Amino acid sequence: MIPAPFDYLAPTSVEEALAALTEHGDDAKILAGGQSLLPVLRMRLNAPEVVIDLGKIEALRGVRDDGDAIVIGAMTTHAAVLEDPLIKQHAPLIAEATETVADRQVRHRGTFGGALAHADPAGDLPAVALALDAEFVIVGPNGRRTVPARDFFVDYLTTALEDGELLVEVRIPKLSGDWGMHYEKFNRVAQAWSIVAVAACVRQEGGKIAEARVGLTNMGPTPLRASGVEAALTGADATAEAIAAAAEHAAEGTHPSSDLNAQADYRERLATVLTRRAVSAAVGL
Numbered sequence: 085m086i087p088a089p090f091d092y093l094a095p096t097s098v099e100e101a102l103a104a105l106t107e108h109g110d111d112a113k114i115l116a117g118g119q120s121l122l123p124v125l126r127m128r129l130n131a132p133e134v135v136i137d138l139g140k141i142e143a144l145r146g147v148r149d150d151g152d153a154i155v156i157g158a159m160t161t162h163a164a165v166l167e168d169p170l171i172k173q174h175a176p177l178i179a180e181a182t183e184t185v186a187d188r189q190v191r192h193r194g195t196f197g198g199a200l201a202h203a204d205p206a207g208d209l210p211a212v213a214l215a216l217d218a219e220f221v222i223v224g225p226n227g228r229r230t231v232p233a234r235d236f237f238v239d240y241l242t243t244a245l246e247d248g249e250l251l252v253e254v255r256i257p258k259l260s261g262d263w264g265m266h267y268e269k270f271n272r273v274a275q276a277w278s279i280v281a282v283a284a285c286v287r288q289e290g291g292k293i294a295e296a297r298v299g300l301t302n303m304g305p306t307p308l309r310a311s312g313v314e315a316a317l318t319g320a321d322a323t324a325e326a327i328a329a330a331a332e333h334a335a336e337g338t339h340p341s342s343d344l345n346a347q348a349d350y351r352e353r354l355a356t357v358l359t360r361r362a363v364s365a366a367v368g369l
């Protein structure tokens with residue numbers, strides 16, 4: 085289908101984009117890579133009067149080192165994320181998950197910030213951001229604010245972004261070398277969305293698991309932390325048996341949907357299996 089007609093604006097600075105958002109309010113929609121928004125417009129599930137394209141705002145692209153964190157600009161494409169040396173060094177989990185996102189064409193247009201702002205529960209990057217304790221830097225009419233990942237994902241396709249606000253960058257705290265990470269995704273065919281996926285970050289100390297963070301994809305309307313697994317892993321031996329026992333808690337507190345791809349109970353079972361695999365890989369087993 086063809087989208088309903090709209091006016092197109094292409095600001096070259098964040099300030100111009102904010103001014104356009106303020107002027108057009110509810111009638112405007114932000115365009116990043118368009119990989120989720122354009123299908124929505126073509127199906128006429130949304131018909132904004134104005135589309136504000138962030139593609140010409142160079143300040144929103146790229147990855148920089150900011151001491152104890154790396155900072156990823158919202159308009160950094162998935163393809164650029166995959167090639168970035170800072171991400172490879174300090175947050176390889178992001179690269180690992182991004183490699184599973186769609187196909188090359190989508191990864192060349194789709195952006196890191198767009199995928200997070202869209203907040204699809206089957207999207208791969210939200211659970212990764214949650215496991216890495218990312219912080220979302222948002223600007224709007226009232227200035228700049230930072231929202232931790234645990235407060236950013238509010239509900240199905242809904243984030244803490246308010247009307248008139250833009251996601252400008254995402255801060256990823258650097259994790260030291262004693263952390264291991266792994267993203268384990270289950271889908272039926274290559275280049276498809278996750279039926280369930282698990283992002284695991286684990287710090288070991290003297291053969292024991294000192295700290296664990298486990299993010300779940302598609303186990304509810306938002307990405308979730310598997311807090312039962314994290315509690316069971318903390319202080320446990322870094323062995324296959326201890327990890328398998330902890331992974332049994334993976335579905336606790338989750339609310340997976342039933343759809344054409346999988347029933348909820350199947351997703352619960354998958355979460356357990358994928359958590360065991362993700363944590364085992366993160367500790368090097």
Ligand SMILES: Cc1cc2nc3c(=O)[nH]c(=O)nc-3n(C[C@H](O)[C@H](O)[C@H](O)COP(=O)(O)OP(=O)(O)OC[C@H]3O[C@@H](n4cnc5c(N)ncnc54)[C@H](O)[C@@H]3O)c2cc1C
Nearest residue numbers: 116117118119120121186194195198199201207208251277
């Ligand atoms: C065929 C196909 C397969 C895919 N498979 C996967 C997959 O396996 N895994 C996966 O994770 N994703 C997948 N995706 C989605 C892909 O990751 C998209 O890149 C992503 O969902 C949206 O990013 P975008 O930059 O294209 O955003 P857009 O589509 O431009 O925008 C998405 C939404 O976010 C809002 N938005 C965008 N940027 C900002 C911002 N800076 N501030 C505020 N609001 C903003 C927009 O207004 C819109 O509502 C797939 C997409 C396609 C088309």
